[in-house]
């Protein structure tokens with residue numbers, strides 16, 4: 001399971017999708033290529049979601065198991 005976050009480019013409005021960034025930094029927009037700062041995600045929160053969903057297995061639709 002990978003949790004993807006969306007950051008909207010402040011220059012062109014393009015949505016940029018990246019997997020859980022745990023440290024602050026600059027993200028280069030996939031559309032206009034300009035860089036903008038992003039707020040990182042809390043690693044403990046991401047670990048909790050992985051644990052709560054058994055790394056994604058608990059989210060499976062029971063009709064297909």
Ligand SMILES: [Zn+2]
Pocket residue numbers: 009010011012013014029030031032033034
């Ligand atoms: Zn952009």
